[in-house]
Structures are given as structure tokens and as C-alpha cells.
Amino acid sequence: MSEPTTNSDKRVQDLLAFSLGMMNGENGAELVERYKEAIENVTPYDMLKLEDKQLEMGISPDDIKRDIEKIINVLFKSLNSYQWEKPKQGSFLYYLMLENDAFTYKLNQIKKILRSYKGREQSDFATLSQELLPRFKEFEQFEYHYIKKENILFPYLEKNWTSYRPLKVMWSIHDDIRRSLKKLIAMLDDKSTQWQELNILIGKYFSLVFRMFQKENIILFPVASSSVSKDAWQTMHIQSFEYPFPFIDSPQKTSSNAAPQAAEQPLGAISNTIVSETGNLSTEQALLIFNNLPVDITVVDENDKVLFFNKAKERFFPRSPAIVGRSVQNCHPPESVHVVEKIIAAFRSGEKDKADFWIQMRGQFILIQYVALRNPKGEYKGVLEVSQDATETRGLQGEKRLLSWE
Numbered sequence: 001m002s003e004p005t006t007n008s009d010k011r012v013q014d015l016l017a018f019s020l021g022m023m024n025g026e027n028g029a030e031l032v033e034r035y036k037e038a039i040e041n042v043t044p045y046d047m048l049k050l051e052d053k054q055l056e057m058g059i060s061p062d063d064i065k066r067d068i069e070k071i072i073n074v075l076f077k078s079l080n081s082y083q084w085e086k087p088k089q090g091s092f093l094y095y096l097m098l099e100n101d102a103f104t105y106k107l108n109q110i111k112k113i114l115r116s117y118k119g120r121e122q123s124d125f126a127t128l129s130q131e132l133l134p135r136f137k138e139f140e141q142f143e144y145h146y147i148k149k150e151n152i153l154f155p156y157l158e159k160n161w162t163s164y165r166p167l168k169v170m171w172s173i174h175d176d177i178r179r180s181l182k183k184l185i186a187m188l189d190d191k192s193t194q195w196q197e198l199n200i201l202i203g204k205y206f207s208l209v210f211r212m213f214q215k216e217n218i219i220l221f222p223v224a225s226s227s228v229s230k231d232a233w234q235t236m237h238i239q240s241f242e243y244p245f246p247f248i249d250s251p252q253k254t255s256s257n258a259a260p261q262a263a264e265q266p267l268g269a270i271s272n273t274i275v276s277e278t279g280n281l282s283t284e285q286a287l288l289i290f291n292n293l294p295v296d297i298t299v300v301d302e303n304d305k306v307l308f309f310n311k312a313k314e315r316f317f318p319r320s321p322a323i324v325g326r327s328v329q330n331c332h333p334p335e336s337v338h339v340v341e342k343i344i345a346a347f348r349s350g351e352k353d354k355a356d357f358w359i360q361m362r363g364q365f366i367l368i369q370y371v372a373l374r375n376p377k378g379e380y381k382g383v384l385e386v387s388q389d390a391t392e393t394r395g396l397q398g399e400k401r402l403l404s405w406e
Contacts, residue, residue, distance in 0.1 A: 012049045014038035015075075019050060022074075023059075023067045032074060042078045044222040052163035061169045061334045065176070068169075069211060076218070084222040092152070092237040093221060095245060099145050100213050102247035107206065110135060114202070125195050133188040139181055141246040146174040147318045148243055152236050153224065155322040158330055160227045170220070171333045173212060180205040239320045296387040299373075300328045302380055304344060316366050316387050328383075347372035348380045358390070365391045 018035040022028060032039060038046075054064055072079070087093035110132065117128050150171055158164045184201055187193045228236075241253055274281045281289070290297060290310040296317060299308040306326050309319045328344070329337050346352035347370075355370040367390040373381040 008043075008046060008049070011038045011041060012046050012053065015042060015046055015050045016053050018074075019054065019067075019071050022071050023063070028070075028074075039075060040078055042075050043082055044079060044084075044219045047075070047079065047219045048161070048163045048166050048223060051166035051169060055165045055168070061172045064169055065173060069207075072211075072214070076214075079218040082218065082222060084225055087221075087225060090237075090251065092233055092240055093225060095237075095240065095248065095251065096145065096148065096153075097217070097221065098248050099142070099246055100216065103139075103142055103145075103209070104213065106135070106139070106247060107209065110202075111206075114199075125193065125198075126191065128195075129188045129191075129193070133185070136181065136185050136188060140185075141244065143178070144243045144246050146177070148240055150174065151318050151320040152239050152322045154330070155320075155326045156228055156232050156236060157224055158326065161223075164330075168330075168334045168337075170212075170215065172335060173208065173215075175333050175335065177205070177208045177212065180208055236322065239322060242320065243318070294388060296385075298385040299382060300344075300385070301382040302348075304328050306331065307382065316361065316364070316389070343370050344383060347383060350378075350380070363391075364389050365394055 014035045015038050018031050018038065021031045051064060051068075055061070087097065113128075113131060113135075117124060154164075154167050154171070157167060180201065184198075184205055187198050187201060241250075245251070272283045274283070274286055291312065293310065293312065295310075296312050296315050296319075297308075297310040298306065298319065301307045304327055306323050306328055308324070323331060328340060332340050343352070343355050346355075353372045353374075357368045359366050359368070366387055368385070368387045371384045371386070373384055375381055
């Protein structure tokens with residue numbers, strides 16, 4: 001990430017002092033006057049460096065999220081006027097921005113509905129919820145926009161940015177949006193919900209989503225556009241076709257969408273053979289086995305880098321080729337990364353060899369198992385993560401023998 005303007009270091013230091021003053025409740029007008037020059041010349045690059053320094057100081061993502069809006073409000077005019085080259089049609093970034101535009105339209109339709117109900121009685125809630133519920137359920141599709149950012153865009157930015165830690169805060173806001181939407185849908189589906197409660201939550205959800213549009217458009221996308229190579233953008237675009245394009249027509253995959261030839265070469269074409277005392281497998285056979293197992297597999301090496309994941313027919317957790325080589329700590333939102341680090345530390349020290357978790361997700365009972373990888377000498381070589389749908393397995397009773405299969 002290269003800063004195109006001068007005096008960046010001094011400006012970031014002034015902006016840091018300004019932000020800390022705002023967070024400490026000092027007089028806003030006095031702070032704005034004191035740091036006027038930095039505020040008027042702030043760039044998207046400065047914002048990333050500022051937030052990175054806050055995290056480096058030990059300020060938590062929750063504390064940053066609590067105060068960032070009032071800080072951005074002061075800086076918005078300067079950030080919004082920053083000139084950058086918008087992405088060309090047909091690019092990965094172009095479609096991310098188009099998804100935002102399409103979602104904005106749908107959110108504004110909700111605003112019109114809410115205005116028409118303004119001042120009505122609680123008795124009208126049933127009619128309102130009947131109109132709003134399917135619309136908010138439709139918003140669940142926008143999850144793929146966040147998934148593409150977290151699993152395709154962020155890994156590439158982490159490779160190019162020294163100040164990439166603010167991406168963790170953005171991921172945390174994604175999760176806030178997810179939780180807000182889930183709660184909204186539950187409230188709309190509950191006849192006992194009071195309109196005032198719902199109205200507050202709708203306001204919070206709209207604020208989160210529109211603020212995310214703002215952060216993308218005036219900070220994330222301008223810096224990303226100039227810090228990633230053309231070939232990398234093309235590779236990201238190819239990987240994005242593994243996911244839906246929420247609220248827009250899916251682009252046609254043409255010959256111009258082809259990834260560089262090296263990336264096109266199928267791994268199975270490499271003529272290697274796995275030889276062991278339990279049998280021999282070609283690379284192609286090994287990949288067929290991995291990809292047809294009824295489980296998700298992810299392998300992390302001894303240096304905490306993602307080494308491999310299988311392409312199961314139905315994945316429970318999204319994975320994209322961009323995560324290969326990524327630090328496993330960056331594959332998780334900040335709220336849960338400490339658990340991952342604790343598991344790895346216990347495996348590395350030899351204290352533990354396995355960790356099991358299970359969750360309810362989309363009507364499925366998902367069993368998640370982490371297993372320490374050790375060589376014959378007992379040396380730690382990484383972690384194997386295996387996730388599987390154990391819904392039917394939990395309910396099995398009696399016996400079903402091989403001869404009874406049909």
C-alpha cells in the first residue's frame with residue numbers, strides 16, 4: 001500500500017491525536033480547529049494507518065466501532081472528495097460496487113414502506129410485518145457480498161498492505177450486520193413484537209449497512225484499487241464466480257475471464273505419486289478422495305498458514321483459493337480469533353491433540369473438529385480442521401447392515 005501524498009506520517013499522528021480526543025470526550029469543536037489541516041487533507045490511506053495505529057495501541061475493535069462514526073462524520077467531506085480511478089466494467093471491484101448500488105435501492109424501498117406506516121397504531125403491525133418480512137429475508141442474500149470480501153478480497157489486501165489490521169474491524173462490522181438482520185427477521189416473525197422495538201432495530205440495521213457502504217466507497221475501495229495488480233484483480237474475479245452476485249445479474253463467464261495459465265493447470269495433472277506402507281495414490285486420486293469426502297477439510301501448517309482445503313460438494317463454511325498461504329488468524333473475525341490462537345498454542349505445546357465443537361446452522365447440526373498434525377517424531381506440523389453435517393448421525397438407532405442397502 002503506497003501513499004500518493006506527502007506529509008502522511010505527520011498527518012496520521014495529528015489524526016490519531018484528534019481521534020483519541022474524540023474518544024475521550026474532549027470538546028469536538030476545539031479538536032476540529034486544532035487539527036484542521038490534517039482533517040482537510042486526510043486521505044483513505046491515512047484512515048487505514050490511523051485505525052492500524054489504534055489497534056497497535058491495544059484499542060479493541062469494539063471501542064473503535066463505538067466511536068468511529070463520529071470521527072468519520074468529521075472527516076467525510078475530505079474523504080469523499082478524494083479522487084481515485086473507479087473500476088472498469090467487468091472487474092471484481094466493479095461488481096462489488098454494483099451490488100452495493102442494487103442493495104441501496106432495495107433499502108430505500110423499505111424506507112418508503114416505513115414512511116407510509118408512520119403514526120399508525122400497533123394493530124397495524126401484522127400488516128407491516130407481512131410486508132417487511134419477505135424483504136428482510138431477501139437481504140440474507142447479501143451475505144455473499146461479505147463472504148467475497150472476507151475470503152477473496154481481504155487475503156489479497158493482506159499481502160499488499162502493511163496496515164491491514166483494520167480489515168479485522170470491517171469483518172467485525174459484517175458480523176454486527178449479520179446479527180442485526182437475524183434479530184430483525186425473528187422480531188418480524190414474532191406477533192408479540194412491539195413497533196417501537198422494531199423501529200429501533202431497523203434504524204440500527206440501516207445505519208450499519210449504509211455506514212459499511214460509506215467505508216467501502218471512501219476508504220477500502222480507493223486504496224484497494226491502486227494497491228493490487230491487474231492479474232490479481234482478474235484472479236479475484238474468477239474466484240468470485242463460486243458465489244452468487246446478490247441483487248444483480250450474474251456476469252457471463254467468457255474467455256476474457258480466464259485466469260492466467262499457471263492458475264488454470266489442474267493440480268491433478270502434476271504427475272506425483274504418494275507412496276506409503278498403506279498403499280500408493282496418484283495426485284489425481286488423492287484429490288478425488290479429498291473432494292468427495294462428505295466433510296469440509298482445511299489444513300494449516302506449523303507456521304499458521306493455510307496450506308490446503310478440499311472442494312467438498314456442499315461446504316458449510318466458505319473457502320476460496322485466495323486464502324491459501326493466508327495466516328489462519330486472519331481467517332476469523334476478531335471476536336473468535338483468540339479461541340483459534342488458544343487451540344493452536346495447546347496443540348503446539350503438546351498439551352492437547354484434539355478440540356471438538358458443534359453448532360446449529362441453517363437447520364443442520366455441524367460438528368467441527370480440530371486435530372493436531374504431528375510427524376512420527378511427535379513434532380508439531382499444523383492443524384487439520386474437519387467439519388461435517390452430523391444431523392442424521394445424531395438420530396441413528398439400532399443397526400443398518402451392509403446387506404440391507406438399496
